[in-house]
Amino acid sequence: MxxxxxxxxxxxxxxxxxxxxxxxxxxxxxxxxxxxxxxxxxxxxxxxxxxxxxxxxxxxxxxxxxxxxxxxxxxxxxxxxxxLARSFQISAVFPHLSVRENVRVALQRKLGNSFFFWRSERVLNQLDGRAMELVTAVGLEAFAEQQAVDLPYGRKRALEIATTLALDPxxxxxxxxxxxxxxxxxxxxxxxxxxxxxxxxxxxxxxxxxxxxxxxxxxxxxxxxxxxxxxxxxxxxxxxxxxxxxxxxxxx
CATH class of the missing domain: 3.40.50.300 (P-loop containing nucleotide triphosphate hydrolases)
Structure with a gap:
């Protein structure tokens, strides 16, 4: 090989x-x-x-x-x-954030400013477009504003894949x-x-x-x-x- x-x-x-x-x-x-x-x-x-x-x-x-x-x-x-990114570490998902917000946090991590929830709304809004692309890519667009904790089990798995994809591995x-x-x-x-x-x-x-x-x-x-x-x-x-x-x- x-x-x-x-x-x-x-x-x-x-x-x-x-x-x-x-x-x-x-x-x-x-x-x-x-x-x-x-x-x-x-x-x-x-x-x-x-x-x-x-x-x-x-x-x-x-x-x-x-x-x-x-x-x-x-x-x-x-x-x-x-x-090299690993999915299905339960900690990857925040239960009381929406599906879209979870993916957006993962995109922030990719920027290297891991958990600056206090970043300006403008910066976060710029990430929303990409977050929605990833949400749609894993078939969760209908669940975008739902809290992660309320997702059916299989959909949580799709969200975990989306948050891993946000790191663009x-x-x-x-x-x-x-x-x-x-x-x-x-x-x-x-x-x-x-x-x-x-x-x-x-x-x-x-x-x-x-x-x-x-x-x-x-x-x-x-x-x-x-x-x-x-x-x-x-x-x-x-x-x-x-x-x-x-x-x-x-x-x-």
Whole structure:
């Protein structure tokens, strides 16, 4: 795989917690412009891996490169500014602001003046046009003036994607975007992820196998903190080691 094709690369990524190895020697190469899924049975180390990539956890060993730069040891905020943004951190949404205001705050963060709610009305109004573009892009225009706390669950997910898009990332990390969603919402969010991925790279942790099969270009399977298999869904899903790992875990 050509070096310039790889936007995010982890080499020998390892995380130990008091003697327990949660992630062990994981190598991950995510190609630019693809949807890459990280899957595995419960306790496989997927979320730990995600937290390492965005530096919400510091690796015990290994290195992470983003766009050819070594980002190991960088702060989550610095990594976000470089263009690697993670969605579905619940803190990304303010429950008592409207949908439009939530997106506008995220746009302010992009300007670097994180939470200046007291900025002049004129500056904030200039951001409203872009905020409404993003609200419309995720299908929330009918909910624009509704408080985030009052949104149906699936629509909250769409708002979280909008606030992440406000940071204009080159690469988005989605942590179980389909968790807790009904069939209708799953279809809507899957379509949204596909749209978002047209001009950026997406890495997602996901349990829903039909979504993974439908959306992903490449799948990395983790089990007990190690990479078990990697490749397109058609190949990976038939891998005997993968089938074995999933038997009895409740994820078909």
């Amino acid at each position: 050509a070096e310039e094709e790889v936007i995010l690369k982890a080499e020998g990524l390892t995380k130990e917690f008091k003697g327990f190895v949660a992630v062990k020697n994981v190598n991950l190469h995510v190609r630019r412009g693809t949807i890459h899924a990280l899957i595995g049975p419960n306790g496989a180390g997927k979320t730990t891996c995600f937290n390492l990539l965005t530096h919400f956890l510091t690796p015990t060993a290994g290195q992470i490169h983003f766009k050819g730069r070594n980002i190991t040891g960088s702060s989550p905020a610095a990594i976000a500014r470089m263009g 080159e690469m988005m990390l989605l942590d179980e975007p389909m968790a807790g969603l009904g069939q209708e919402d799953i279809k809507r969010i899957a379509a949204l992820i596909r749209t978002v991925a047209r001009d950026r790279t997406v890495l997602m942790v996901e349990h829903n196998m039909s979504v993974v099969a439908d959306l992903s270009d490449t799948i990395t399977v983790l089990a007990r903190g190690e990479v078990l298999a990697e490749g397109p869904y058609a190949t990976v899903s038939k891998d005997p080691a993968v089938v074995e790992a999933y038997v009895g875990t409740g994820h078909g």
